Amino acid sequence: MSQDAPQQDHTHLFDDARSRLEEVFEALEIARDARERLMQPALSLQISVPVRMDDGSLKVFPGWRVQYDTSLGPAKGGIRFHPAVDQLEVTTLSFWMAVKCAVVNLPFGGGKGGVQVDPKQLSRLELERLARGYIRGIADVMGPNRDIPAPDVNTNATVMGWMSDEYDHLVRGQTPAAITGKPLTLGGSFGRVAATGRGALKVLDIWAKREGRKPQDTTVAIQGFGNAAYHFASLAHAQGYKIVAVSDSGGAIYSEEGLEPDPIKEEKTRHQQLKGMVYCDDSVCHAKGVESIDQDELLALDVDVLALAALENQIHEDNVDDIRAGLILEIANGPVTSAADEALEIRGIPVLPDVLANTGGVIVSYYEWVQNRSGDRWTEETINQRLDAVLEREAATVLDRAEAEEISYRKAAYRQGIERIAEAIRERGNNQDGE
Ligand SMILES: NC(=O)C1=CN([C@@H]2O[C@H](COP(=O)(O)OP(=O)(O)OC[C@H]3O[C@@H](n4cnc5c(N)ncnc54)[C@H](OP(=O)(O)O)[C@@H]3O)[C@@H](O)[C@H]2O)C=CC1
Numbered sequence: 001m002s003q004d005a006p007q008q009d010h011t012h013l014f015d016d017a018r019s020r021l022e023e024v025f026e027a028l029e030i031a032r033d034a035r036e037r038l039m040q041p042a043l044s045l046q047i048s049v050p051v052r053m054d055d056g057s058l059k060v061f062p063g064w065r066v067q068y069d070t071s072l073g074p075a076k077g078g079i080r081f082h083p084a085v086d087q088l089e090v091t092t093l094s095f096w097m098a099v100k101c102a103v104v105n106l107p108f109g110g111g112k113g114g115v116q117v118d119p120k121q122l123s124r125l126e127l128e129r130l131a132r133g134y135i136r137g138i139a140d141v142m143g144p145n146r147d148i149p150a151p152d153v154n155t156n157a158t159v160m161g162w163m164s165d166e167y168d169h170l171v172r173g174q175t176p177a178a179i180t181g182k183p184l185t186l187g188g189s190f191g192r193v194a195a196t197g198r199g200a201l202k203v204l205d206i207w208a209k210r211e212g213r214k215p216q217d218t219t220v221a222i223q224g225f226g227n228a229a230y231h232f233a234s235l236a237h238a239q240g241y242k243i244v245a246v247s248d249s250g251g252a253i254y255s256e257e258g259l260e261p262d263p264i265k266e267e268k269t270r271h272q273q274l275k276g277m278v279y280c281d282d283s284v285c286h287a288k289g290v291e292s293i294d295q296d297e298l299l300a301l302d303v304d305v306l307a308l309a310a311l312e313n314q315i316h317e318d319n320v321d322d323i324r325a326g327l328i329l330e331i332a333n334g335p336v337t338s339a340a341d342e343a344l345e346i347r348g349i350p351v352l353p354d355v356l357a358n359t360g361g362v363i364v365s366y367y368e369w370v371q372n373r374s375g376d377r378w379t380e381e382t383i384n385q386r387l388d389a390v391l392e393r394e395a396a397t398v399l400d401r402a403e404a405e406e407i408s409y410r411k412a413a414y415r416q417g418i419e420r421i422a423e424a425i426r427e428r429g430n431n432q433d434g435e
């Protein structure tokens, strides 16, 4: 563990994730080969990333790349820079990637990467050296047909651009399809930056329509204000949803009258933190009656939708009884533990699960990969239409199944995803005991 890493216990994270797999094994006839394969990752690589700091000293950061399962296609998944990253977290995130790609029927397996680092303590050049060093460390196991990284927490298009450039140098050729989420000028796709938030809103809309609920009558609190959360907030606000609270790693803000995400984003870009910001310029206030609240208070607000868009393990046994929201939308990966999930199910609070609700990002990453391989470039309109169509189809299947089998949306999504992976494992045949 690096020197400044916070004490965060991921010991139970992977067990917790696997307990959802076991639930599927109990409910469905999944072949033994698939059961064996899916209980542990296919490949797990640990690396050390040495970074020359601006003051001339050398710091070494631990990093990982895990490919959980590649039966449906090359591994796919983001890279996280965060002080709490460790092998178990990356493994769990790669497992969720495998499930989510299968839930929305992408020709991808699941992968994930991470570096245990606080990127907020690095200069821009140090960050670039770290990004390049990470790619040198995992280059042997990645590539367009093998494992395709993308952004996740604290990484973005700029970081993907550096990584893509580093990979091109290593393989002595332009290989844009090796990484997605790149800047547009380096072969990135229109629509990728907003895709996770847009996809989450689409899934919420599909659910709301079935429930006869209108955006104008729906209040939303959002945990997080990064890439996924901001784009969700901005698009939801434009559609008429009332965003009453948002939070970041430093605090939360609330307004009963509703917040305007775009000016808040501009302020956050200037001041880094939501806490203590002023939302008025030239005597125009973008959010009247804004007050600072605790991050935990946001989770307990009496709202129609609580959108979780920060990190895993946010709703757990100790705070689940405080939840008063009508619906939980999981934009983050794994924000609700399995124990909390059961408690919510008993209380009749539905959860639109991560493996469906946050698939917008990886779906548009798939479109980026397809465009890079064909040399084609699709318009933003085409991308968004295709994204909507996939989510309409796959979300409908999950919601219908939940209703027909009288199970939670999560259980229905897991059954859909695991069935597809198990089928691919079966079709690959028996010769799976070696190279
Ligand atoms: N980016 C993508 O395409 C995808 C992301 N996801 C998932 O969505 C989640 C967010 O990712 P992304 O938006 O990319 O990451 P970002 O790094 O852009 O944003 C993370 C946000 O979470 C905030 N945060 C961190 N800790 C807390 C906390 N304790 N309470 C409240 N807010 C907190 C951060 O605060 P601060 O701004 O202060 O740092 C930041 O606003 C992750 O779980 C990720 O795996 C899922 C699918 C795709």
Ligand SMILES: O=C(O)CCC(=O)C(=O)O
Residues within 6 Å of the ligand: 076, 077, 078, 079, 097, 148, 149, 150, 151, 152, 180, 181, 333, 358, 359, 361, 362, 363, 365
């Ligand atoms: O865009 C991608 O390939 C993966 C995004 C990601 O890491 C995720 O969905 O959690």
